[in-house]
Structure formats: C-alpha cells, structure tokens
Amino acid sequence: MSSSSTDTAAVVAQRRRDSRQDQVTLLRGSAIIALGYGLGAALQSTYVYANLVPAWQYVPFAARMLANAVAVVVLIGVLAAVQAHRARRWWTKVLCVVGAAAAAGGARYVAQVVFGVYDEPTEATRDAEVLSGFLLGAVSAGIGMWALATRQKARVRTRAAARDAVHVELAVKALEQEEIRVRRAVAEGLHGTLQSKLVLVDARLAEVLDRADRLDAADAESLAWVRTELDEARDIDVRQMSRLLYPDRLELGLVPALRALLGRLPASIATRLTVSDAVRAVDDPTGSSLTISERLLAVRVVEEAVSNALKHGPASSIAVELDLVDGVLHVSVRNDGDLYVPASAGAPSGTARLETRLSLAGGRLSLTPGRERGAHLEAWLPLGAGLQ
Structure with a gap:
C-alpha cells in the first residue's frame, strides 16, 4: 500500500473516531441532564400533589419517573437517529433539538397515560405535560449540543497546537542540520584552505629569511616576527577555531x-x-x-x-x-x-x-x-x- 493511501485511510479512521466521540458526548450529556431534570420533576410533582392537594391520597412517583425515563430514551433515540452530532449549521442543530424534544414530550405524556399517572387527563393537563416534557427535552438536548460544540472547539485547538508544535520541531531540526552543515563547511575551510595558504605563506617567508644576508637586521627581525605570528595563528588560532566550530572525532x-x-x-x-x-x-x-x-x-x-x-x-x-x-x-x-x-x-x-x-x-x-x-x-x- 502506498504512503498516500495509508495517509488517506488514517484520516478516514480518525474522522470516524471523532464522529463516534462526538455522538457519545452529545447523547451522554443530553441523557444525564434529562434524567436529572426528570428525577427533579417527579420528586417535585409528588411533593406538591401529596402535600398541597388533600384529595390526592396516592401520587404514583414510580410511574412518573418511568414516564420521564421513556422520554429520555426517546430523546436520545431521535438525536441518534437523525445524526444530530453531524449537524454543522446552527439551524440544523436547532431543528434536531426541537424535533427530538417534541418527540420526547409526546412520548412522556403517552407513557404517563399508559402507566396510570392520570386516569382521565384534561386537555389542560395534557398540554401542560407535553409542554413540560418538550422543555425538558429541549433544555437537555441544547446543553448536550453546547457540550458537543465545546468539545469540537477544544479538539480543533488541541490539534492546531499539535501541528504548530510539529512545525516548530521540524523547523528546529532543519536549523540544526543547517547549523551543522555550515559549521562543518567552515571548519573544513579553516582547517584546509586557510591553513594551506598559511603554510604557503610560511614557506615563502622561509625562503626570504634564507636570504637574510641581503636584508638589514630590522627587516629580517620583522619578517621573523611575522613568520612566528603566522605559525602561531595556524597552529593555535585557526586549528582551535576549527575545533570550536566542529569538534574533533x-x-x-x-x-x-x-x-x-x-x-x-x-x-x-x-x-x-x-x-x-x-x-x-x-x-x-x-x-x-x-x-x-x-x-x-x-x-x-x-x-x-x-x-x-x-x-x-x-x-x-x-x-x-x-x-x-x-x-x-x-x-x-x-x-x-x-x-x-x-x-x-x-x-x-x-x-x-x-x-x-x-x-x-x-x-x-x-x-x-x-x-x-x-x-x-x-x-x-x-x-x-x-x-x-
């Protein structure tokens, strides 16, 4: 398999993992919030009806909680079915939330009737229960969408930071390689070309000094000094600089x-x-x-x-x-x-x-x-x- 095919497969696999993680984030967040709201609503209804309405001797808390659980299941099921986690535009996200909440509100009321929460509910009771179920679902799914969007933004920032870090690392590596190349080239130039030229200059000075009898004493002394300085520069300064630029061995x-x-x-x-x-x-x-x-x-x-x-x-x-x-x-x-x-x-x-x-x-x-x-x-x- 070619490297390009491997890269493409890796990208596709990563997108699939991201999609699964997005779906889990949305559904889990919505379910936790909805169950919390459902439990609170059931407890509140039980307390209000049992303590403030004397005519109600028995309030079916378990039935209410079970009806709320059905609403949560329907909410999560609709969000999963319509692939709400894939929505990118704000209005498609709103449609997913509204549709899932409406289905959850209707399912909640039907479950209440089936489980005997209400024997003969009035239209006002029906409307109130459907609306409260819709709001419960809308708020829960909305918070789930917010959690999903936060996760997606964090993922984008994290991967951008990772890419930047890789780019910086590659740039540093490139600079290191260029530094080594320049150091090696300059060190070789100092050790080879410059040192060779100094050797040639030293040889010519030696020839001149061999004919020192034709020079006066001051000139001969000056040439000897120049030769000594060049020799020290060649053996100490140039060689040491070469080693500093690119160490021996x-x-x-x-x-x-x-x-x-x-x-x-x-x-x-x-x-x-x-x-x-x-x-x-x-x-x-x-x-x-x-x-x-x-x-x-x-x-x-x-x-x-x-x-x-x-x-x-x-x-x-x-x-x-x-x-x-x-x-x-x-x-x-x-x-x-x-x-x-x-x-x-x-x-x-x-x-x-x-x-x-x-x-x-x-x-x-x-x-x-x-x-x-x-x-x-x-x-x-x-x-x-x-x-x-």
Missing part, C-alpha cells in the same frame, strides 16, 4: 569527541570521563542512535563547563559524567575551582545562550555551586525517537 561518536576535548586540556588539570552502559550502547560507532546535532549539543555543554572552569577559577580537576534515563541524556560536569556564588557571579553569558539552545531542543540546564568548591553544570537533553 564528532563523527565517531559523543564519547570520542569528549575524550578529544578533555585531552587538549593542560596536563596540570586532572580529568575524568564516566560513561554509563546505556550511553555507550546508544553511542556505539557501528550503529549510533545519537544524531550529530545531539552529539554537538552535548559537547557544547562540556565545552561551556570547561571554559567556565578555566576562566573563573584555577580548577585542578574536572569530572564529566554521562548517563541516559528514559530517553534523556544527562550530562554532568564538576570542577574544584573557586566556589561558584550565583548572587555575585551570575550566570555566564555563554551558559545563558546554551540554556536557550537546550530549551529549543526540549532540554534544560542547571548551574549550581559545587559541594565545597567549584561549580556543577548539568544538562538534560531528550534524545530522538529512536531511543524511545
């Missing part, structure tokens, strides 16, 4: 990328990476369930924590923990630098931007003081449907 998995990140820290800082079995399972290079965007975002969390540890306190150790619980990746980074005090330090701007980025992906971020020293940065990132 990201294609191999989250764990290899984090190991490469932590491996670039100074030897004076002790690092520890703890990865749960659940994370290793989804980050298996042979069939990773983590998307590139999810890996990149998790690496950004660790990068931000490491950057804060280096900038805001002389940390001597950084501990990173990865865990996966119910499809949510938990990233925890602790350092033992200066104690983070939110009241005076505030949230670093990079952390605030990262928190916004995580919120777009349905995650959240927490930056709190360490137990005794340093800071504790935690992130929770819901992963894709493949992990559910």
Whole structure:
C-alpha cells in the first residue's frame, strides 16, 4: 500500500473516531441532564400533589419517573437517529433539538397515560405535560449540543497546537542540520584552505629569511616576527577555531569527541570521563542512535563547563559524567575551582545562550555551586525517537 493511501485511510479512521466521540458526548450529556431534570420533576410533582392537594391520597412517583425515563430514551433515540452530532449549521442543530424534544414530550405524556399517572387527563393537563416534557427535552438536548460544540472547539485547538508544535520541531531540526552543515563547511575551510595558504605563506617567508644576508637586521627581525605570528595563528588560532566550530572525532561518536576535548586540556588539570552502559550502547560507532546535532549539543555543554572552569577559577580537576534515563541524556560536569556564588557571579553569558539552545531542543540546564568548591553544570537533553 502506498504512503498516500495509508495517509488517506488514517484520516478516514480518525474522522470516524471523532464522529463516534462526538455522538457519545452529545447523547451522554443530553441523557444525564434529562434524567436529572426528570428525577427533579417527579420528586417535585409528588411533593406538591401529596402535600398541597388533600384529595390526592396516592401520587404514583414510580410511574412518573418511568414516564420521564421513556422520554429520555426517546430523546436520545431521535438525536441518534437523525445524526444530530453531524449537524454543522446552527439551524440544523436547532431543528434536531426541537424535533427530538417534541418527540420526547409526546412520548412522556403517552407513557404517563399508559402507566396510570392520570386516569382521565384534561386537555389542560395534557398540554401542560407535553409542554413540560418538550422543555425538558429541549433544555437537555441544547446543553448536550453546547457540550458537543465545546468539545469540537477544544479538539480543533488541541490539534492546531499539535501541528504548530510539529512545525516548530521540524523547523528546529532543519536549523540544526543547517547549523551543522555550515559549521562543518567552515571548519573544513579553516582547517584546509586557510591553513594551506598559511603554510604557503610560511614557506615563502622561509625562503626570504634564507636570504637574510641581503636584508638589514630590522627587516629580517620583522619578517621573523611575522613568520612566528603566522605559525602561531595556524597552529593555535585557526586549528582551535576549527575545533570550536566542529569538534574533533564528532563523527565517531559523543564519547570520542569528549575524550578529544578533555585531552587538549593542560596536563596540570586532572580529568575524568564516566560513561554509563546505556550511553555507550546508544553511542556505539557501528550503529549510533545519537544524531550529530545531539552529539554537538552535548559537547557544547562540556565545552561551556570547561571554559567556565578555566576562566573563573584555577580548577585542578574536572569530572564529566554521562548517563541516559528514559530517553534523556544527562550530562554532568564538576570542577574544584573557586566556589561558584550565583548572587555575585551570575550566570555566564555563554551558559545563558546554551540554556536557550537546550530549551529549543526540549532540554534544560542547571548551574549550581559545587559541594565545597567549584561549580556543577548539568544538562538534560531528550534524545530522538529512536531511543524511545
């Protein structure tokens, strides 16, 4: 079966479910209200006749209630028969309500006569009972229609919100993919084209410096300085910028990328990476369930924590923990630098931007003081449907 046929069948099935739910809402709401009115009317009639009309020694409450029940059944039956829940125009809804109420009023009076509520009813009694039955049915069916309309509006709003949420999610995914593409392209450009050009410039400068005997000392010193700066820019600035844009080993998995990140820290800082079995399972290079965007975002969390540890306190150790619980990746980074005090330090701007980025992906971020020293940065990132 083609995808279009499957989609059409799903739409038809959904419409049928909606129609059944609409019918249940209308009939159930009308029946509950009508039974309540019927019970109240029967009790009121019994009390009035028994206490205010001395000539009436016996008032048939059961017969009255049974007649009202018949009216409710007829009301619901007519609403179901005419498919009142499918009515869309206001006048068709009014016709359905009026027709069902009229049938219920007539059936109620007939049932009263059959069940012996009245032995010889007068025309005034008949008219009063038929009218009261009609009003009972009209009010009940009207409330049922109102409940149906409320349900339909709520369903429309809910599905519109769901569609909007899907559109937003698709837009975010598209932006993530475009961001990754641009990052990769720029990183490759920095690492390849720009670095190659810098290498060529360095080679030409080397040739010039080989002929330094033809230059005066000041010019030779200036060229040597330029060469040194270009070499540092090539080895440090360009390479570091390339890694920031697209971390090393990201294609191999989250764990290899984090190991490469932590491996670039100074030897004076002790690092520890703890990865749960659940994370290793989804980050298996042979069939990773983590998307590139999810890996990149998790690496950004660790990068931000490491950057804060280096900038805001002389940390001597950084501990990173990865865990996966119910499809949510938990990233925890602790350092033992200066104690983070939110009241005076505030949230670093990079952390605030990262928190916004995580919120777009349905995650959240927490930056709190360490137990005794340093800071504790935690992130929770819901992963894709493949992990559910």
